[in-house]
Amino acid sequence: MIEAHHLSKLYSRGVYALRDLSLIIDKGEFLFLTGPSGAGKSTLLRLLLREELPSEGDLKVAGRNLKLLSPSQTQSYRRTVGFVFQDFRLIPRFTVFQNVAFVMKVLGVDVAVQQRKTFQALKWVGLQHRMNAYPEELSGGEQQRIAIARALVNEPQIVLADEPTGNLDPDLSLEIMNLFREINARGTTVVVATHDRDLIRRVGRRTLTLDQGRIVEVA
Amino acid sequence: MRALRYAFDEAVVSLWRGRRAGILSTVTIAVALFVLGAFLIATSNLEQLGDEWGRSAEMSVYLADDASAEHRQAVEALLAPGPIVAGHQFVSKDEALQRFKATFADLAGAVDTVDGNPLPASYEVRLEAAPGAKDAIAELAAQLEHTPGVSDVRYDRQWLDRLLSAVTLVRRIGLLLGAFLTIAAALTVANVVRLALWARRDEIEIMHLVGAPQTFIRGPFVMEGVLQGGIGALLALAALALAFLAVRGRYLVPLAEALNLSGIRFLAPELCLLLVAGGTVVGCLGGLVAARTRA
Numbered sequence: 001m002i003e004a005h006h007l008s009k010l011y012s013r014g015v016y017a018l019r020d021l022s023l024i025i026d027k028g029e030f031l032f033l034t035g036p037s038g039a040g041k042s043t044l045l046r047l048l049l050r051e052e053l054p055s056e057g058d059l060k061v062a063g064r065n066l067k068l069l070s071p072s073q074t075q076s077y078r079r080t081v082g083f084v085f086q087d088f089r090l091i092p093r094f095t096v097f098q099n100v101a102f103v104m105k106v107l108g109v110d111v112a113v114q115q116r117k118t119f120q121a122l123k124w125v126g127l128q129h130r131m132n133a134y135p136e137e138l139s140g141g142e143q144q145r146i147a148i149a150r151a152l153v154n155e156p157q158i159v160l161a162d163e164p165t166g167n168l169d170p171d172l173s174l175e176i177m178n179l180f181r182e183i184n185a186r187g188t189t190v191v192v193a194t195h196d197r198d199l200i201r202r203v204g205r206r207t208l209t210l211d212q213g214r215i216v217e218v219a
Numbered sequence: 220m221r222a223l224r225y226a227f228d229e230a231v232v233s234l235w236r237g238r239r240a241g242i243l244s245t246v247t248i249a250v251a252l253f254v255l256g257a258f259l260i261a262t263s264n265l266e267q268l269g270d271e272w273g274r275s276a277e278m279s280v281y282l283a284d285d286a287s288a289e290h291r292q293a294v295e296a297l298l299a300p301g302p303i304v305a306g307h308q309f310v311s312k313d314e315a316l317q318r319f320k321a322t323f324a325d326l327a328g329a330v331d332t333v334d335g336n337p338l339p340a341s342y343e344v345r346l347e348a349a350p351g352a353k354d355a356i357a358e359l360a361a362q363l364e365h366t367p368g369v370s371d372v373r374y375d376r377q378w379l380d381r382l383l384s385a386v387t388l389v390r391r392i393g394l395l396l397g398a399f400l401t402i403a404a405a406l407t408v409a410n411v412v413r414l415a416l417w418a419r420r421d422e423i424e425i426m427h428l429v430g431a432p433q434t435f436i437r438g439p440f441v442m443e444g445v446l447q448g449g450i451g452a453l454l455a456l457a458a459l460a461l462a463f464l465a466v467r468g469r470y471l472v473p474l475a476e477a478l479n480l481s482g483i484r485f486l487a488p489e490l491c492l493l494l495v496a497g498g499t500v501v502g503c504l505g506g507l508v509a510a511r512t513r514a
Contacts (some may be wrong), residue, residue, distance in 0.1 A: 049428060071433075078430030102422070106431035108221045154429070175513050 001027040001158070001189050002048065006057035009213070011042050014163075017043040019213040020057070020142075025191065032200050033193040035210035041193035045160050047050040048191065049083060050074050062157065079107065082151030082188075086163035088143045089149075090135040096122065097131040100150045121149040125179060141172035148179050159183055161192045165199060175214070177203050226438030233415045233443055241447060244404070244411040244505075248451025249399030249458065252498050256459045258393025258491055264483050265386045270347075271481060278344040278356075278374040282361050284312075286340070289405070292366025297362060298344055300429040303355045305345040312340045339370060352383065401501055408505025409445045416440060416509060437510035441503060448502020460485065 002025035009018040018040045026083065033041045043112050046052045047059055050066050059066045061077070069077055089101050090099050099117040109117075122128040125145040135143055144164060151159055161180065165173035177192075177199060184190045209217035280294060291309075298307040310318070315338040320327040330337070346356060356374070363372045416423065426436045435483045463471075463485050471483040486494070 051428075075430040075432060083428055089421065089425065090423065102425065103429045105225070105427065106426045107436060108225070108432070108435065214453045 001025055001029070001061060003060045004057065004192075005060075007044075007047070007054050007059055008056040009040070009047065009052065010055040016213045018054075018210075020056075020205075021210075021213065021215060023208065023215065025187055025189060026059075028126075028184070028187050030181065030190045030205040031192070032203075032205055032207040033191065033210060034195055034197065034200060034207055034214075035190055038212075039210035040213040041195075041210055042162050043213075045083075045162050045191070045193055046180060048158070049081060050077060067075075077131075079154060082154065082159040083209045084144070084147050084151050084159065084161040084164045086166035087213070088135070088140075088147045088167075090143055090146060092135055095132050095134055096127065096138070099135065100153050103150055103153055117153050122146075122151040125149045127162050140167050141175060144168060144176055145179065148176070148183075150169065152183060156188065158189045158191065160191070163194055164192060165194060170198070173199050174202060184219035190205060222432070222434040222438055225435060226442040229439035230442035230446055233419070233439060234446060237411070237415055237418065240295045240411045240414050241443075244407040244453040245447045245454065246499050247407040247446055248396065248404040248501060249454040251397065251501075252452050252455035252494055254400055255393065255397030255492055255497075256396060256455055256486060256490075257462075258389065259494075260459070260484075261413040261464065261485055262393060263487070263490075265389060267380070267481075267484065268384050268478055276348050278346060278360065278363075278372065280342040280344060280369055281339045281371040281373070282341060283368055283370040286368030290366070293366055293367060293408055294342060294363065297366065298342060298358065303347055303359055305347050307342050307344045310341050310343055312336045312338055315339065315341065355396055391427060401497075404448075405508075406503040408447050408502050409412040409509040411447070412440050412444055412506045412509035413512075415443060427434045437507075440510040441506040444502040444504070444506020445499055445507070448500065448505070449495065451502065452483065452498025456486075456491055456494060457500065 002023075004021055004023045007018055007021040010015060011015050017038075021040075021044070033044060033177065035041055043052070047054060047066070048061065050069065052066055062078060062080070064073070066077070088163070094102060096120075097118055100121055101114045104114040104117060119128060119131070122131055125148055127142060127145055129147070130138060130142065135146070140147065144167075148164075151161075159180070164180070165176050168176060173196065180192060181189050181203065207219045208215050280298070282291070282294070295307075296335050298304050300306055313336065316330065316336050317332065319338060345354075360374050363369055423436060467483065475481070475483045
């Protein structure tokens with residue numbers, strides 16, 4: 001599903017965020033990326049979202065070389081990827097329902113389909129009863145569940161999560177991880193970047209440890 | 220169609236949310252188009268004035284007493300109606316004498332004391348007063364002066380030249396000022412749209428990440444510019460119409476009478492449409508520039 005060959009990312013100030021990284025993530029796999037701050041976890045996710053391009057090497061997702069995508073191919077690629085961030089990135093002016101439906105609205109999906117799928121996604125994360133609330137009225141855990149519902153509503157092939165439990169307490173973190181496990185159980189490839197070793201141990205999935213842009217451990 | 224509907228709905232919401240800045244750019248466009256429209260009204264009426272005066276403008280071509288029928292034919296060929304000449308009339312020596320006697324009855328006796336008829340036959344030529352006709356008229360006069368059988372050409376063109384120059388000058392000033400204000404209006408729209416883009420940067424980020432098409436990302440901001448431009452142009456047109464009606468009876472009608480003008484006209488319907496289309500295009504460009512650089 002995801003293949004990286006001698007992948008490097010060099011920033012203009014001469015610092016390598018990723019260096020000669022090669023890896024394969026199978027379709028339907030659940031993978032943790034861990035390591036200290038600055039190890040390159042978020043950079044790899046940004047490359048997978050095609051927010052940035054590799055400096056060297058190749059990164060392929062479902063056979064598509066992300067380096068070679070045209071702007072319109074990038075758009076269609078991104079429609080197959082869901083993302084979840086540490087800071088949730090919900091739109092404060094929108095209700096919970098509008099936040100989730102927004103993803104489909106801007107892709108021109110029919111209104112009836114938008115409503116049906118949004119309700120299903122909210123029901124799946126257990127927050128259908130809060131659909132008219134605004135993000136600021138929700139707890140951190142609830143906000144992250146909304147962000148997960150938003151990531152899932154388009155039925156992506158891959159879900160990328162960057163420190164999704166970074167702002168949550170341990171119990172809520174496990175609850176969020178259980179949601180990711182359920183997403184994965186449906187056949188979706190999940191890549192989660194986290195520095196929470198305890199959480200990784202409790203979930204127990206393949207883990208790549210990065211340090212200074214290189215893979216230092218596979219467990 | 221769905222993208223257009225989305226762009227329109229979002230633009231209306233965004234305009235309402237940022238209505239203070241939106242009013243600023245809409246008024247800027249309205250002011251620019253008001254000035255442009257006022258100059259267009261002025262120049263179109265001056266053109267009409269030139270046209271009407273031009274129709275009554277005359278050139279007199281005096282013939283020598285020994286001018287032959289061939290000479291007259293050559294003169295008439297030059298005076299054939301066209302872009303410069305509206306028409307001409309031949310005044311024979313006898314007709315000229317009769318007119319003189321009718322106009323200057325006191326001097327009629329004095330003319331009778333002279334042997335024969337001292338007045339020459341002539342052509343009275345009505346001229347067109349199209350802008351840019353000045354040189355062509357001068358050329359025609361020169362040609363006529365060198366035509367055999369012509370003794371003199373009289374054409375007091377100074378006033379017509381001045382009018383034509385004034386029309387050209389007023390139009391240039393109007394276009395220059397209009398262009399300057401229009402650029403300022405487009406920049407204002409661009410800045411107001413940039414403010415809207417900044418206010419909605421979180422939405423734009425999500426849109427990029429989910430692979431939304433550019434028509435959905437940039438469309439609302441371009442539409443915002445279009446709406447500001449269109450509304451500004453309609454406001455300008457309404458203000459022009461109100462101002463025109465307000466000063467028409469008191470100043471414009473007496474002015475028209477003083478200038479011997481048949482009437483003062485508002486902008487032609489096609490110019491009104493052009494003004495609204497222009498405002499919309501300016502707004503669209505402002506929105507497009509902002510959206511291309513920021514979204």
